[in-house]
Every structure is written in C-alpha cells, then in structure tokens.
Amino acid sequence: QKEVEQNSGPLSVPEGAIASLNCTYSDRGSQSFFWYRQYSGKSPELIMFIYSNGDKEDGRFTAQLNKASQYVSLLIRDSQPSDSATYLCAVKATGRRALTFGSGTRLQVQP
Amino acid sequence: DAGVIQSPRHEVTEMGQEVTLRCKPISGHDYLFWYRQTMMRGLELLIYFNNNVPIDDSGMPEDRFSAKMPNASFSTLKIQPSEPRDSAVYFCASSPTTRRADYEQYFGPGTRLTVT
Numbered sequence: 544q545k546e547v548e549q550n551s552g553p554l555s556v557p558e559g560a561i562a563s564l565n566c567t568y569s570d571r572g573s574q575s576f577f578w579y580r581q582y583s584g585k586s587p588e589l590i591m592f593i594y595s596n597g598d599k600e601d602g603r604f605t606a607q608l609n610k611a612s613q614y615v616s617l618l619i620r621d622s623q624p625s626d627s628a629t630y631l632c633a634v635k636a637t638g639r640r641a642l643t644f645g646s647g648t649r650l651q652v653q654p
Numbered sequence: 655d656a657g658v659i660q661s662p663r664h665e666v667t668e669m670g671q672e673v674t675l676r677c678k679p680i681s682g683h684d685y686l687f688w689y690r691q692t693m694m695r696g697l698e699l700l701i702y703f704n705n706n707v708p709i710d711d712s713g714m715p716e717d718r719f720s721a722k723m724p725n726a727s728f729s730t731l732k733i734q735p736s737e738p739r740d741s742a743v744y745f746c747a748s749s750p751t752t753r754r755a756d757y758e759q760y761f762g763p764g765t766r767l768t769v770t
Contacts, residue, residue, distance in 0.1 A: 586745055586761035588695070631697065640685060640749075641710060642759065646696035 546570060547634050549645035557653050562619040564648050566632030570614070576608055576615045577633040577642065587631055591617065622652045655679075658762035660746050668767045672734040675765045677746030678727055684751040687759060688721055689729050692742045703729065709714075736769045743767070 548567045550639045556562045564578075575594040579587035593606040593615065605618040615634075619626055629649045633642040658724045659678040667673055679686045687702040701711040714721070718737070723729040733740055743766050747759040 586764050588761070589758045592758075639710075640704070641687060641697070641699050641702050644689075644697040 545645070546643050547632055547645035549632050549648045551646060552649040553651045554648055555651045556622050558622060558624060560622050560652075562622045562626065562652070564617040564619075564630050564632075564650065565614060565628060566616065566645055567614045568632075568634045568643075570634065570636050570643075571610075571613065572637050573610075573613075573634045574637040575635040577635070578603055578604075578608070578615075578617045579631040579633060579644075581629045581631055581647065583628075589600060621651075622650075624654050626650060626651045627652045639651075658746055658747075658748055658760055659740055660744075660762040660765050662765060663763060664766050665709075666770065667736055669737055670735045671769075672732065673736045673740075673767060673769075675731040675744050675746075675767070677729045677731070677762060677764075679729070679746070679748030680750075680760055681727070682750060683748035683760075684726075684750070685749045685759075686723060686729050687747040687749075688729070689745040689747065689761075690742045691745060691764075697745070738769045741767055741769050 546569050549579045578591045580590050581587045591604050591606045591639040593608045603620045607616045629647040631647045635642050661676045688700040689697050691697045700713045701721045703723045721731045743764045745764045746762040749757050749759045
C-alpha cells in the first residue's frame with residue numbers, strides 16, 4: 544500500500560461545477576497536509592495546507608481533513624478551465640521535515 | 655527573489671555518462687530537497703539537507719546517486735554512471751526553518767533528464 548494514495552483520474556468536470564479531489568494516507572502520525580497544483584511541464588506550487596480536522600477555505604478552494612478516517616480532500620468551486628492541472632496531495636509526518644507525495648489526480652475542466 | 659534555480663533545464667546523455675544537476679536554493683532557506691518525478695512513481699524524495707548537512711538520504715536509489723551541499727547557496731546531484739531508467743524530471747526545493755506546521759516548500763523549475 545502506498546503511503547499517500549490518490550485516484551489518477553482524469554477527473555472531468557464542466558466549467559462552473561465543483562471539483563472534488565480525494566487523498567488517503569496510511570501514517571497515523573501524519574501532522575500536516577498539503578495540496579499542490581502542477582501544470583503540465585511545470586513545477587508543483589502550493590495552493591493549500593491543513594493540519595486541523597474540519598474544513599479550511601481559501602477563495603474557491605476548500606480543504607477538508609478527517610484524521611480518524613485518514614483522508615484529506617480538496618474542493619474547487621466554480622471550476623475554471625485554468626484549474627486544469629494535476630493536483631498533488633502531500634503529507635508531513637510528525638518530526639519529519641520532508642513531504643510524501645501522492646501520485647496526483649489530473650483534473651480537466653471542460654469549457 | 656529569483657526563486658529556486660536549477661541547471662541545466664534539459665539534459666540528454668548517453669548511458670554510462672556522468673550527469674551533474676545543480677541547484678541554488680532561495681537565499682535564507684535552511685532546508686534543501688531533491689525530488690525525482692516519473693509517470694510511474696510520481697514525485698519521490700531522494701535526499702534532503704538542513705544547514706548543508708544531509709539529514710535523510712533513504713530515497714537515494716543506489717550508489718550511483720550522490721548529492722552534496724558544499725555551502726548554503728549550492729547543491730549538486732550526481733549520477734554516475736547514468737542509466738536509461740534514471741530518465742525523469744529532477745526537482746530541487748527549499749524551505750525556511752520554521753516551527754509552524756504550514757511551512758511551504760518552494761520548487762525549482764526542474765531538470766528534465768533523458769538517458770539514451
């Protein structure tokens with residue numbers, strides 16, 4: 544079992560819809576959770592982080608964390624074609640500096 | 655701020671040759687990370703440094719790979735000899751020292767390595 548699992552997609556949604564991206568992790572000692580966006584041929588860029596159970600909202604993005612169930616999700620409201628990218632979930636374990644990344648979910652927003 | 659700088663951006667080499675990838679972290683960042691990204695394995699941590707000292711190299715695939723950080727502004731990742739399976743995009747990232755849980759790793763543009 545991979546430490547961080549994501550559905551590879553592609554996840555296709557129409558413009559204006561809500562895109563829901565999910566991630567599960569195996570290490571119960573995980574402390575912080577990050578969502579990175581990666582456009583094709585580019586480097587990953589951080590869009591959200593969360594470390595407390597519940598929801599965290601930032602503009603059109605909402606991160607949700609459930610430590611008991613070991614999953615973290617990202618909701619993108621009012622999806623735009625410019626949101627089309629691969630979304631990487633990353634997890635940081637307590638006491639460890641490095642991140643463990645999932646393989647990413649490719650999102651396609653259809654105009 | 656120029657961000658994390660990597661060179662070269664593209665490297666094509668023949669199997670058996672030595673390859674050296676270079677990284678300049680963001681000034682003032684105490685952590686430097688080397689990652690490798692492939693379609694099959696995703697983004698994998700190879701090694702990371704804190705204050706120029708290697709902290710975790712458990713991700714380095716084998717002895718053909720070595721990394722150094724001689725000073726706070728420069729790091730190298732060397733592959734000798736290179737093999738076709740080393741073909742990937744290699745990212746360098748840096749982050750500042752912080753006790754906060756929400757620290758960010760800033761990624762460089764990557765080096766696309768092709769070994770023929």
